[in-house]
Amino acid sequence: MTKVIPLYTKALILTLKLASLGIIFSIIIGLLCNILLSKENKILTKIIHGYIELSRNTPLLIQLFFLYYGLTKFGIKLSETTCAIIGLSFLGGSYMSEALRAGIEAVHNNQIESGLSLGMNKWQLFRYVILPQAISVSIPLIGANAIFLLKETSVVGIIAIKELMNVTKSLIGIYYKTYESLLMLIVFYLIVLLPMSILLTLLERRLRYAEHGN
Amino acid sequence: MQNTGINLIFEGQNLARILQGLLITARVAFISIFISLILGFIFGLIYSSKNKIIRFFCRLYLELFRIIPILVWLFIFYFGFPELLDINIDGEVVALIVFIMWGIAETGDIARGALESLPKHQRESGMAIGLNKIQLYRYILLPQAFRRILPGTINLATRMIKTTSLIVMVGVMDVVKIGQQIIESNVLKVPDASFWIYGLIFFLYFIICYPLSKYAKTLENKWNK
């Protein structure tokens, strides 16, 4: 059994890599959404809202299956990692968009007028007035979303491995082992992910207290 | 040739089977939600106790389900325990157990939050006019807590419905599994079966969850003002 530990360590590093990429792309998508929303174009706004509702009201698993298996219709065959990153970013993007939007809306209109009265253009307003103030509201939410995405990434990993193991179901001996290995995988994930999750949750709680002064 | 994809859905028994699968998914979801709400509320009352030890264990239980992904819990009950205890548990039963335990934990936290956020003077003025504990809860605290609980529980219900997509991983014949079977048996005839079937499942989840989340938002707006 100890032979599989290096394999699991590799899996864990892969999970972290995927999650990090997913989180970064989600934040980028979130920023993009808010920039597009600020144009106040009716059609754009409807599209963005449609995207947000669509990705928040459907399970990640189905999104991934659709991406991985469904897109072969168009002759697109994506690797598992690419699928995972796209799926995570698609889902995470809408959550990050909401997190950033909460921050931006928390900035008072009066502050914006204050910036305007100094002669700021839209970009200067965003950079010097809105963004610094929005960040303190958005960061706890972004942190919570990051934890959420990390958990979902580990689920993606587990599913991918299980799918692979289903292929070898025909051989009974290996089949027996697969359950054992799977159990080991779970335990392994727990030993590493659990402390990380707890740490992140504590960090998130502390950020929230700092924000609300509770 | 182009249309055979979407027609696959209506071919033969397919639609009936998909709906059967949907029924199973719905069964798991609604039973879990229903029981979770009732037992979860009681858990919430327990959780809001002043006793530190009780609170600690309640908190521990809650965090276990928050930190460990639900899929992992499903595997623990489906693969782990049977191995340890040498028994067999049916996938659907596993799903129900896990979802209900999760639901109780989260509902309890929402209920506790609502109860604790009620202004203290409500409690005090109730006691001042001579209500005992049960009457206090029934006439004053619970109706007000209800408003704070409802949006959160609808949000939880939506999340639980989305998570039912995972039960295919523990061998339940839910809508996802049936979809996969249809795809598998048709993959040679209809190359884009995956697109339409998964697309359909995607759509089904959406039309269930979207109205719920919209409703929760409306309630939140109405009651927060």
Next chain:
Amino acid sequence: MSKKSENKIIEIKNLHKIFGEKTVLKGIDLSISEGEVVVLLGPSGCGKSTLLRTLNGLEKIQEGEILLDGVNISDSSSDWTKIRQKIGMVFQNYELFPHLNVIDNILLGPTKIQNRDKNEVLVQAEELLQKVGLADRKNAYPRELSGGQKQRIAIVRALCMNPEIMLFDEVTASLDPEMVREVLEVILNLAKSGMTMFIVTTKWDLQRQ
């Protein structure tokens, strides 16, 4: 108040402002000359703040003209980012940027928007802070200051942009009586030094000075 010159800084002709169905301002004509101090006094809700805010474009007008130094700034092609640099505004709620300390609040506009040399602005800022008696607070954050102090900083911040005219929108309305005095003193000194000002207020004592 003696007119320093006949140069008209602001001219308003036949200004109309409509909010939905209501015509809030109708046919307003006003001119302010260089060095002149105009005080607009009236009860709340009569539209005086609205009039002031049309001058730097925070409110749009439906009819009429606003001329700054003889140039029409109220038509749709105006570049407000340039115009607003010539018009200093002080708000009722001070509206300092909470994430910046005093000196950064003051330096932001001149250095980042007007692209002036930082050291030159620093000298001007410190001089003005000295004049309002807050030179020792230049590294403080707005949350550490009292209302009167914040308002004086807000005035300095607007002045460092070297505006041609200063607008004051009910600037003492949020202040306790003791603090009103210190702010009034600054405004008075500013008027004496020849700054063109347009002041909107509901308080008699401000007008009396």
